Amino acid sequence: xxxxxxxxxxxxxxxxxxxxxxxxxxxxxxxxxxxxxxxxxxxxxxxxxxxxxxxxxxxxxxxxxxxxxxxxxxxxxxxxxxxxxxxxxxxxxxxxxxxxxxxxxxxxxxxxxxxxxxxxx
Numbered sequence: 558x559x560x561x562x563x564x565x566x567x568x569x570x571x572x573x574x575x576x577x578x579x580x581x582x583x584x585x586x587x588x589x590x591x592x593x594x595x596x597x598x599x600x601x602x603x604x605x606x607x608x609x610x611x612x613x614x615x616x617x618x619x620x621x622x623x624x625x626x627x628x629x630x631x632x633x634x635x636x637x638x639x640x641x642x643x644x645x646x647x648x649x650x651x652x653x654x655x656x657x658x659x660x661x662x663x664x665x666x667x668x669x670x671x672x673x674x675x676x677x678x
Contacts, residue, residue: 560616563648564633571631576616579645580609588613593642596620618642 561572577589583605586592592609594602594617606617616631617623618641623632635641 558649563645567633571626574616574631579642579649580614581642583609583612583614586612586614590614591616591618591645593638594619594621595638595642 558576559572560567560574560576575589576591578587579591579593580586581593581595581602583592583602586609590609590613592602592606592614594606594609596602603619603621606619609617610630615629616633618633618635618638620635620638622634624634625632
């Protein structure tokens, strides 16, 4: 997945950066994930950015005023991190639903062809 396919207001030079998934729990971050550093009432996800990076995050989304590439890690600042997480999650799920639907249609066509071949013989 590429940032440009999921983020509308991203600088052109960052649009082709690959990411493998998203997480808001630094313990669950995998290689090339986007980490959403969400500040809650009790816990601030910004305190876990280094942990997320050490677990493989290469893109950090935060509400703090950071918007640059540092040591190979892209930091993106947003005003509403929860809204952005919801939008990106929706786009990812929607894309995979379309892929799944296409696979099901292909399977159905294949099964129909097998049925026709068997019926003709």
